[in-house]
Amino acid sequence: MPGVVLLALGVVWLIVQCGVGLLPLADAGSLEPVSxxxxFWQFAFLGPSIPLALGLFLLRYRVRRFAQLKHESLNCAAYLLICAGVALVLGKLCVLLID
Incomplete structure (x- = not known):
């Protein structure tokens, strides 16, 4: 259950984060353009990647107790680092596409 909640939180956060970033870029005539x-886009995906990684980890390894999470801490750290790295690469890609 916590894995599903974290996964949903990450997806909602990602949708909101992308929506907030796309609004000023959509119509620079009526909205205040971002300087x-x-x-913004360089780190836009970093925040949502953390709950997504934790949610995927909890669902994949079926972690239900803290003792089991402590036993799988190396795998959890690997999930977090990989998802954070992918988020930073996606952010850099967005920056390159904007320029």
Whole structure:
């Protein structure tokens, strides 16, 4: 159950984060344009990647107790690092596409 909640939280956060970033870029005539959108998009996916990684980890390894999480801490750290790395690469890709 906590894995599903974290996964849903991450997906909602990602949708909101992308929506907030796309609004100023959509119509610069009516909305206040962002002075440096690359600063936003560079780290836009980093925040939502953490609950997504934890949710996927909890669902994959079926972690139900803290003792089991402590036993699988190396796998959990690997999931977090991989998802954070992918999020940063996606952010850099968005910055390159904006320029």
């Amino acid at each position: 440096r959108p690359e600063r």
